[in-house]
Amino acid sequence: MDQEKPLCQYKDPENYNCSCEANESGLCFWHDPSTDKKGPEIKQALEEYAKSGGLLRGISLKRANLKEIDLVNHNKKTGYDFSYADLYRADLEGAHLFNITFDHASLMKTDLRYANLNCASLQQANLLGVRWSHSKVENLRIGKKLRQEYLAHQALKEKNITQAHDYFEQAEEIYRDLRKHAEREGIFAMAGEFIQKELTMRRMQLPKFSTKRLTSKVIDLFCGYGEAPVRIIGISILIIICCAFIYAMTGLNYQGSIQTFDSSASLTDNFSLYLSCLYYSVVTFTTLGYGDFTPVGVSRTVAAVEAFTGSFTIALFVVVFVKKMTR
Structure with missing residues (x-):
């Protein structure tokens, strides 16, 4: 009776097996790294x-x-x-x-x-x-x-x-x-x-x-190293929202009256205040500065930082966007 020919012993990490006939190394011609495959054939x-x-x-x-x-x-x-x-x-x-x-x-x-x-x-x-x-x-x-x-x-x-x-x-x-x-x-x-x-x-x-x-x-x-202008918009929105919250907590001067969060006020009043602070935050970030609201106390420092950050961020967005679109 003919002796059964050995099969290639190759098995990859995902358990795929080769069914070709093995040579003396236990591997087939194609899976044997020692076989010469430099020829034109x-x-x-x-x-x-x-x-x-x-x-x-x-x-x-x-x-x-x-x-x-x-x-x-x-x-x-x-x-x-x-x-x-x-x-x-x-x-x-x-x-x-x-x-x-x-x-x-x-x-x-x-x-x-x-x-x-x-x-x-x-x-x-x-x-x-x-x-x-x-x-x-x-x-x-x-x-x-x-x-x-x-x-x-x-x-x-x-x-x-x-x-x-x-x-x-x-x-x-x-x-x-x-x-x-x-x-x-x-x-x-x-x-x-x-x-x-x-x-x-x-x-x-x-x-x-x-x-x-x-x-x-x-x-x-x-x-994103100048390749993700949308990311700048997201960060800008985050800065505006966070600064608006800080303004609501530290207070803004509106027509001689200090506007700030009041725990005794209704939810509607506090939400209306936050929208006003959000408006002021947008104005400050974009350096429009209408002047109807003015910062007081800690709000001045926050407004200064936000204005500087806004100017830098807007300029960065323009540069990144133009680079992205023209390329």
């Missing part, structure tokens, strides 16, 4: 393997010559799944990779010049050193965080500051490369997202309680 072999339904997840394609390969899953809603694959220094120049999945894959120093990556998924992939020049990246999905970000935050939890800073630096480099490429391709919405992440990664490398890091955080909160 590997391109056609991989295309045929993909079309035959072979397990593409976790395959090892280090330094493989895959120039202009067609890995589009034609007439199917989902593309080929190369999750956990190793494509370190693989040559994918001019490759057709529409709707492909590279989640958790290693694309370190992979050549993706002129490749079609529209609608591709690269979530949790290692994108350090990827060559993006002239590649198509519309609707590219890289997830909320890069792999290096997760590793950096994990290192912070373990109190390994040096390792965390190294991962943050790698993440900054990846976001910078993606941002520059998106700008060259004219995908400015994507470029805006990447520059926010790039500057966030740079901030995370600064000393925790330093002035530079605090300033960077404030800028991020106020306007």
Whole structure:
């Protein structure tokens, strides 16, 4: 009786198994990292393997010559799944990779010049050193965080500051490369997202309680590093509402009478007072200054701070909005 041929022992973290015949290493040709895949015949072999339904997840394609390969899953809603694959220094120049999945894959120093990556998924992939020049990246999905970000935050939890800073630096480099490429391709919405992440990664490398890091955080909160003008409107409304509450508590002078919250007054009267304070807060924030209400006591300090903040915030909104719209 013929001896049953052993199957590939590859099993990825999501419990996908390969059913191909194993070689001496216990892995099949595609999942064995020790097999040489640099030859020109590997391109056609991989295309045929993909079309035959072979397990593409976790395959090892280090330094493989895959120039202009067609890995589009034609007439199917989902593309080929190369999750956990190793494509370190693989040559994918001019490759057709529409709707492909590279989640958790290693694309370190992979050549993706002129490749079609529209609608591709690269979530949790290692994108350090990827060559993006002239590649198509519309609707590219890289997830909320890069792999290096997760590793950096994990290192912070373990109190390994040096390792965390190294991962943050790698993440900054990846976001910078993606941002520059998106700008060259004219995908400015994507470029805006990447520059926010790039500057966030740079901030995370600064000393925790330093002035530079605090300033960077404030800028991020106020306007998302110049990419979120709507955030300025939200903060402005919050400042106006908070200052109105302070005016209601500390009092305003209206026609010689001090207007302030009174616990013995009705809810309607106090609410009417708050609306008046809200009106004064808007006038102060926008520096209109009609003069029908005047601050007294502590309200003067609050009004001065609000007026200064309002002038600065309005100017900031104009700059950010114009930058966003003209780009």
